[in-house]
Amino acid sequence: MTAQPAAPDVFHLYDTTLRDGAQQEGLRLTVSDKLKIARVLDDLGVGFIEGGWPGANPSDTAFFAAAAAGELELRHAKLTAFGATRRVGARAADDPLTRALVDAQTEVICLVAKSHDEHVFRALKTTLDENLAMVADTVRFLTGEGRRVFVDVEHFFDGYRANPAYALEVVRAAAEAGAEVVVLCDTNGGMLPAWMGEVVSAASDIGVDLGVHCHNDTGCAVANTLAAVDAGVMHVQGTINGHGERTGNADLITVAANLRLKYGWPVLSDEHLARATSVSHAVAAITHVAPNARQPYVGQSAFAHKAGLHASAIKVDANLYQHTDPRLVGNDMRMLVSDMAGRANIQLKGDELGFDLSDRDLAARITDVVKQREMDGYSYESADASFELLLREQTDALDPAFEVQRWRVLTSDEVSEEGDSEATVKVRVGDAVVSRVGEGFGPLNALDHALRSALETEHPDVETFELTDYRVRILETGHGTDAIVRVLIDTTDGERSWTTVGVGTNVVEASWEALHDAYLWGLHTRAA
């Protein structure tokens, strides 16, 4: 095949999940979501994390404040603040939004600038020269404040089509004012790979380092990014899972995996690349956007093969049937329609938890139970504690610390200091039967308080138990309010953390099951 160009000495993987990715319809990130995602991105080894637009909205401002206050420690990536060139007719130093960029206290700032003449006339309502001055002034002011400045020239490809001379003028203005990288943005996403080379080459003549920012409106975001790399850009912008406005942005993991595995460029270390799949899934868990099973490299189906025709040959040589080794990106090859895999898996997990499941019949029976439970909506891959309780039930190795005889919870619009919900639970603990009342905000909080108070005399350890996370997923929609609900609860006792799962036709029932198992597992393993 065609030889690849040599890797540039410096190459930037620039992530904008927290800013451009957050523009996706239905995606809303809280400050704590953003902090979590930034930490995950740092684990992936990207060079730059664009955190948002300080001053443009309250949560982005709060995010940078939290980061500056030390809530975000990055080992690898540089946190970047995004903003715009100064207002028409203003001085950069006097523009409150430019000030907000300085106040964000990041080493790197990425400015968006207009490069399409029609956008200057119609959106900025100013002259072409003033736009050039806005770019130059803002870059000079921020470099003068000691910042490294990248400039996103938005609508560059449409602008180049409409007025190539002016589009290039804007790149030149940014470069001459001291921009470190000028990023050519296909803001409307209408480009095709065959068109990229000519435009990027024209900008290359200016002599500044170039980047590219692509959207997926033609289904070519990744390919357009690669075409720009072929034409010489050394900085690529994208988002995890391709999040973004409209059809989304270039999927940064797919781009990085292609550069690493197809071009052989060292844009990510082997250790970082091997985290790609877990990073993709971790971000999906935080954004609550279900992961795409068909996502390149990291999708659950990305290396799944239908059994049958292929199966025997795949055993001979898997590489005849996959374009790369899934382990390189932390993924696995999966043979579908194969319950052997299921049983082996469960035996493996049993070993992990210290259960001897070498007995084929026992392992097969447990496999059937697990399969039935998962068909009902349970998910054990993320709920080890519930899985261990299931194993103990199936192997008669469970001596429950308590037994629930009755529970109920009342929620109303009458809110007291203790909350809006009141729960009662009746449990047998040892020889005693205890009934307790608990109040709280919401049914689960009230049930938690009631169960805790019923157990604390016999099991004072429960005081150390804290519920740290609570996730709800509706499994069958379309049935209105009687959908199937899955709840996952994370609990910690300060030393260990464990996750339990509950499923039911309603969120309270499912939450109660997960809460019940959380206490049962926590007390059982303490007793043991």
Next chain:
Amino acid sequence: MTAQPAAPDVFHLYDTTLRDGAQQEGLRLTVSDKLKIARVLDDLGVGFIEGGWPGANPSDTAFFAAAAAGELELRHAKLTAFGATRRVGARAADDPLTRALVDAQTEVICLVAKSHDEHVFRALKTTLDENLAMVADTVRFLTGEGRRVFVDVEHFFDGYRANPAYALEVVRAAAEAGAEVVVLCDTNGGMLPAWMGEVVSAASDIGVDLGVHCHNDTGCAVANTLAAVDAGVMHVQGTINGHGERTGNADLITVAANLRLKYGWPVLSDEHLARATSVSHAVAAITHVAPNARQPYVGQSAFAHKAGLHASAIKVDANLYQHTDPRLVGNDMRMLVSDMAGRANIQLKGDELGFDLSDRDLAARITDVVKQREMDGYSYESADASFELLLREQTDALDPAFEVQRWRVLTSDEVSEEGDSEATVKVRVGDAVVSRVGEGFGPLNALDHALRSALETEHPDVETFELTDYRVRILETGHGTDAIVRVLIDTTDGERSWTTVGVGTNVVEASWEALHDAYLWGLHTRAA
């Protein structure tokens, strides 16, 4: 930009949703599903519909039998049967699978042939010469039976990399035996656009018409297809919504829309192209695979805008902010409300809903309210009904059909036929104050029944209201059970559907707010 090559005199859009698309993990198509999808594909105006592999499995055989029996009348597309070259050492005429292809009674047959030497050795376990003979014999036999024959050379790009001379030999053998089109298949999906031209050009020298079949393992299925077209192929294979094994196949709608709208090639008529969005959604409804909102051209979000920055300019000229006119593919531009929204965005949304927000102060005040609400966790972009209620409150244009005075709901482990929850609501309707009890599975279901019964005397319309979807999202995790919860509820009255949002420290409170707004909006707009 670079000029496109001229459109070939003949160009094939070849759909394989029913065969290769059906290889997707979790996708199961019945014979009637396949008949429905084939009719939808015919509406899209594709040239060829690959229906399956007759003889390989009962349902594919039954599908072709049903089509031959007149259950499938195609106005535009040619139905195609897929099969393999004859068995090693057999005569094509005697091979039952080859026979089954003839019995499928299609004008066109597509044969899969091996072109990678390692696959000949390891999967077929035969010689390179025998594989060439298998290709030639089977093509000759089927053309002798009066069929048009296309040949998919599988693993061609890997095969060309391993043994270019042999890979090309297979193409030549198919061509000389009378194949009308030889389709180069990137079966493992590992190709990149920059690599396509060289390989396709090498095959072009043989002088037969070429096609391409791409998978999305590098995220480049669409771009690889276009690169092959640039290199001269006149036949492209793909699937609706990119269905297919692993990461899926090239999305045929995206490919066709790019060729029609970016290259200007007449691969689809304007009328056919305008059906693209409905075709994509119709297929999603039949496959029960949820449509991808971010899908190029046809996704629900493909032309949705949310940044306030943009909105002001979108009012001036939408084409500055979209790469093509969404109506050309039967889609729409949509404005989203979000905490990134500026006043212009809110005004646009108001216009959509028939509110005059031209008053700057009013629009600014409402914008502040929306921003604050979204900070608190509300999301209006997907909850138009709640947004309209907010606008009515802010403009004193709301005359509520009812007022809630009290509500409460009890959930317990005591399950009756009516459910495990009991709710009471006290509402003022007109001059009357009504208290009602409702039972149900889960608190929301019980509250729904109670509210419905309290309203039905005064507002019999509520009988037509049905809750069709219910989504819960935990916004602030890390606080355990007192997290902030957002609930979205979709409601329909048979004619219209609307979405409402509720937020609270607990799922019951948030659900109640969304439920309350769902009834309020439904009744208000009915009264209006």
